[in-house]
Amino acid sequence: MTPMIDIRNLSVTFTGRGKAVRAVDDVSLSVAPGEVVALLGESGSGKSVTLRSLLRLHPKNRSRMEGTIRVDGEDVLALSPRALADYRGRKVSMIFQDPGLAMDPVYTVGRQIVETIRRHESVSTAEAEARALALFKKVSIPAPERRLAAYPSSMSGGMRQRAMIALALACNPKVLLADEPTTALDATVQIQILLLLRDLQRELGLSVIFVTHDIGVAVEVADRVAVMYAGRIVEEGKVADVVRTPRHPYTRGLLAARVEHAVPGSRLETIPGAPPDLAELPAGCAFRERCVVAEPRCAAERPAFVQRSPTRGDACLLTG
Amino acid sequence: MVSLSPALPAVPTVVARSPGYWSGVFTRLSRDKLAMAALAILVLIVLMAILAPYLAPADPAKATMLRRLKPIGTPGYPLGGDELGRDMLSRLIYGSRLSLIMGVTPVPVAFVIGTILGVTAGYAGGFLNTVIMRTADVFFAFPSVLLAVALSGALGAGLLNAMVALTIVFIPPVTRIAEAVTTQVRSLDYVEAARTSGAGAAKIIRIHVLPNVLGPVFVYATSLISVSMILAAGLSFLGLGVRPPEAEWGLMLNTLRTAIYTQPMVAALPGIMIFITSISFNTLSDGLRSAMDVKA
Amino acid sequence: MTGPLSPASTRNAESVWPPEVWRAPKKTVLDPRDRGGPAQPLLSVTGLVKHFKVGGSPFGEGTVVRAVDGVDFDLIKGETLGIVGESGCGKSTTARLLMQLMPPDAGRLVFDGEELGGALSLTEYRRQVQMVFQDSYASLNPRLTIEDSIAFGPQVHGLPARQAIARAHDLLDRVGLEPARFAGRFPHELSGGQRQRINIARALAMNPRLVILDEAVSALDKSVEAQVLNLLMDLKQEFNLTYIFISHDLNVVRFMVDRVLVMYLGKVAELGGRDAVFNQPAHPYTAALLASMPSMDPDHRVERPPLTGDPPNPINPPPGCRFHPRCAVAEAVCSVKEPEMAATGTDRAGARHAAACLMRAAGSGHSRAPAVAVPA
Numbered sequence: 005m006t007p008m009i010d011i012r013n014l015s016v017t018f019t020g021r022g023k024a025v026r027a028v029d030d031v032s033l034s035v036a037p038g039e040v041v042a043l044l045g046e047s048g049s050g051k052s053v054t055l056r057s058l059l060r061l062h063p064k065n066r067s068r069m070e071g072t073i074r075v076d077g078e079d080v081l082a083l084s085p086r087a088l089a090d091y092r093g094r095k096v097s098m099i100f101q102d103p104g105l106a107m108d109p110v111y112t113v114g115r116q117i118v119e120t121i122r123r124h125e126s127v128s129t130a131e132a133e134a135r136a137l138a139l140f141k142k143v144s145i146p147a148p149e150r151r152l153a154a155y156p157s158s159m160s161g162g163m164r165q166r167a168m169i170a171l172a173l174a175c176n177p178k179v180l181l182a183d184e185p186t187t188a189l190d191a192t193v194q195i196q197i198l199l200l201l202r203d204l205q206r207e208l209g210l211s212v213i214f215v216t217h218d219i220g221v222a223v224e225v226a227d228r229v230a231v232m233y234a235g236r237i238v239e240e241g242k243v244a245d246v247v248r249t250p251r252h253p254y255t256r257g258l259l260a261a262r263v264e265h266a267v268p269g270s271r272l273e274t275i276p277g278a279p280p281d282l283a284e285l286p287a288g289c290a291f292r293e294r295c296v297v298a299e300p301r302c303a304a305e306r307p308a309f310v311q312r313s314p315t316r317g318d319a320c321l322l323t324g
Numbered sequence: 325m326v327s328l329s330p331a332l333p334a335v336p337t338v339v340a341r342s343p344g345y346w347s348g349v350f351t352r353l354s355r356d357k358l359a360m361a362a363l364a365i366l367v368l369i370v371l372m373a374i375l376a377p378y379l380a381p382a383d384p385a386k387a388t389m390l391r392r393l394k395p396i397g398t399p400g401y402p403l404g405g406d407e408l409g410r411d412m413l414s415r416l417i418y419g420s421r422l423s424l425i426m427g428v429t430p431v432p433v434a435f436v437i438g439t440i441l442g443v444t445a446g447y448a449g450g451f452l453n454t455v456i457m458r459t460a461d462v463f464f465a466f467p468s469v470l471l472a473v474a475l476s477g478a479l480g481a482g483l484l485n486a487m488v489a490l491t492i493v494f495i496p497p498v499t500r501i502a503e504a505v506t507t508q509v510r511s512l513d514y515v516e517a518a519r520t521s522g523a524g525a526a527k528i529i530r531i532h533v534l535p536n537v538l539g540p541v542f543v544y545a546t547s548l549i550s551v552s553m554i555l556a557a558g559l560s561f562l563g564l565g566v567r568p569p570e571a572e573w574g575l576m577l578n579t580l581r582t583a584i585y586t587q588p589m590v591a592a593l594p595g596i597m598i599f600i601t602s603i604s605f606n607t608l609s610d611g612l613r614s615a616m617d618v619k620a
Numbered sequence: 621m622t623g624p625l626s627p628a629s630t631r632n633a634e635s636v637w638p639p640e641v642w643r644a645p646k647k648t649v650l651d652p653r654d655r656g657g658p659a660q661p662l663l664s665v666t667g668l669v670k671h672f673k674v675g676g677s678p679f680g681e682g683t684v685v686r687a688v689d690g691v692d693f694d695l696i697k698g699e700t701l702g703i704v705g706e707s708g709c710g711k712s713t714t715a716r717l718l719m720q721l722m723p724p725d726a727g728r729l730v731f732d733g734e735e736l737g738g739a740l741s742l743t744e745y746r747r748q749v750q751m752v753f754q755d756s757y758a759s760l761n762p763r764l765t766i767e768d769s770i771a772f773g774p775q776v777h778g779l780p781a782r783q784a785i786a787r788a789h790d791l792l793d794r795v796g797l798e799p800a801r802f803a804g805r806f807p808h809e810l811s812g813g814q815r816q817r818i819n820i821a822r823a824l825a826m827n828p829r830l831v832i833l834d835e836a837v838s839a840l841d842k843s844v845e846a847q848v849l850n851l852l853m854d855l856k857q858e859f860n861l862t863y864i865f866i867s868h869d870l871n872v873v874r875f876m877v878d879r880v881l882v883m884y885l886g887k888v889a890e891l892g893g894r895d896a897v898f899n900q901p902a903h904p905y906t907a908a909l910l911a912s913m914p915s916m917d918p919d920h921r922v923e924r925p926p927l928t929g930d931p932p933n934p935i936n937p938p939p940g941c942r943f944h945p946r947c948a949v950a951e952a953v954c955s956v957k958e959p960e961m962a963a964t965g966t967d968r969a970g971a972r973h974a975a976a977c978l979m980r981a982a983g984s985g986h987s988r989a990p991a992v993a994v995p996a
Contacts, residue, residue: 046841046842046843047812047841146929160930160933161707161930162929162930163930190706190707190868190930190931191706191868191870191909191912191913192706192908192909192912192925192926192927192931193706193930193931194912195912195913195914195922195925195926196925196927196928198914198922199922199923199924199925217841217842218842218914219842219916220871220913220914220915220916221914223914223915223916223917223918223921224914224915224921224922243918244918244919247916247918257843258842258843261842261843261845261846262842262846262871262916263846263849263871263872263874263875263876264871264916265916266875268874268875268876268877268894269853269875269876271850271853272846272849272850272875273846274843274846274847274850275843275846275847276847278811278813278814278841278843278844279811279841279843294843338800339767339789339799339800339803339804340800340801340802340803340804340805341765341804342765342804342805342806342809344806345762345763345806512758512759513753513755513758513759514758514759514760514761514769516716516721516753516759517751517753517759517819517822518761518772518773519721520719520720520721520746520749520750520751521746521750521772521773521776521777521826522742522743522746522747522773522776522777523772523773523776527776531761531764531772532761532764535761535763535764536761536762536763
């Protein structure tokens, strides 16, 4: 099956004030139609930058993108500005951690959905309004007629996140990109949004890339997970496989450090140190200095990502 | 009291020290070519003011009716003569003294008073805040030029009174900025943390609030110097500042205004000096602002 | 002095301490500051209330946010008490009230037998109670070096500068940061985890008996969070501390605490020993909160959301039980009668388990209420 999303050797370098920082380094990832892939990583791992590359959201004059991104056969990096505007929202749309920032505070939520539909499709306002109402029902917003006329600021966090999902789905995209959409929410609301996304994804057959720092969230929503560290994918596989038998020492450390299954009051296993500064990455494996099993060769050679089986791969010299 | 353990190891001798915030600001500022050029010009102007007796080729007060309104380039009068035949070059050099004193002094004075008022209002909040800020708002209601003219008119003409008037004009904006920054800093967790250590208001303000408030207020104050220079010249121009026959750029602009059709270049010279000084202060202030605009 | 700060330690936070050596705090350590013995609560909170007015002018009526609306609990010496709940439940306001960063509208705080404002002065109280905030960056003065930040508190209390700096270096060492490398640095040069270690050191510099950790690890990356949790457990032993651990992350709370207090809309919903609350939650809200945690098992994902809707706004709390509009087992009586804390038993460690739910109160009128009250 041809993948819906095919990222090949993507690198993103930011060249702002001071040093150039390579935030994403040689990342390849493909997502099948109807598949959910979680991009898991800590702050600065490059997970959000990778996601934003799919919509080319990086500032043009301060960033450089290399590699290829194909979405539904289209070469995203080659799109003209006009084609890009059409592609954003219609083929691929995105939901963010803070819906308050992603929606315009001076228009009602309903108006924003109607505008979005009419920007991409030539339909009448009445038809677009009917679709907006259907979308609100679909994302289970109670009293949808009333809520369509509400401003984003007057909605609660969970309701705003539902409204943003409705907005993202307005033009029937094939791909949904989610950037930590539940991180700012309370636990009881987070699980509602996760389940809603899961149901919508199944019903609409969406391909989803879900960026999160929380393994628990990844397990709830994803089919596959790609773990990122210092701008690269270090391990990738089916969620159950990665969670049960992690291969890369970073994934192993991350899972071992979790408090969920630790005996209360016992000592947690930890990964020593802190994530490296992307501007001053060490030679060799970026995880080497925090790795408990590192060998001298890890300093000499930077491990490439190796597909060990059809469904499993990692970037570690010691797991082969 | 809880005993704080007595036998502690001596302070380790070698502690890696990071350069402080201000040294970082000055390093960045020194890389800003435009700001450095402005600074160089200002240094020259200040030197000119200090060394005026040595630099001026002639007595700035000596009038010679024969040499009235000589054009620029007249032998012996490199920048021409004014309406009373005084040497323009010497008068411009001497003029920098009063112009700088009158234009610059009100700003640091207003900076000190305004910061004290603003930090007090911002930290205390409540009633004191209302009193200070509403009073400042009353002054804010008038355009600064109008206020300066009205105040020095009320105080009477003269150098000191003009400076007092300008100081009063600049206190409310400085107060407002200081209050805004203080209110913001006060709500930060590190100030709360300092409160939990039992420190008093004076100590918290001195160590935790002021160092974080002074920077932005200082930048704002430096940007006021250019405005102050122009207002000071304006007051003198209107006869509310320095009186003839003193040399001061604003006053010179006034007395030469009749010569605008006969010797426009000569008449424009004081204005050019005011312009250069003012824009240099402004450029330096901009440079300082961007040098301080880092997360630190 | 045999106090917790002796100069010998060079242990670093990353060093391994075999888990079998470590035991849950059953302390017999004699603290010279202890007054009433282990049975006397370290902190006794009664009737704590804080309402905020919003939107009102000095003349007009605004709306009232009932952020904390009558909270009582006792803090046992040497324990870690977790406070959990959703946004708007009042847990952070409670922390700030306990820290006296804002004046409560009502309520008594009794610290080791002495009432705050009575026998105990605020200055003396603040020396014994310290707090670590969530935002590691905002809680450090950007213009002060690390050593100056840590040394500030002791200096306020009269320790000479040189000794205060030496103490700061000692504490840096205790929290796993090499003094020679970090003492002279500024906060923006450090990572989030390092900054939070410094905030912990700063709190400990006052030699407190109680440390309030308000979402202290929530902003940290997971790999760093585990390090800081280990550090907190070590320091608790070493410095003979009692913790109030506030977090929205139930997994972390379960790991860290001895007892849990669940808050809902400014009130205590449930209070009990960790195992009792996590294994047999007595309040339907606690049960829903626990069921909302991601399962971590790809074969047994959560299938239905345990609660619908968002946490309500504390501006207009519903009458009766505040949880009844979201409660699956609510009955008519729940919207009328406000539940009191009712005992549901004691756990093995002897901790009382109680919940503010009509199902637990004998004779409340709820069909599932017990016939006879459980003895407290």
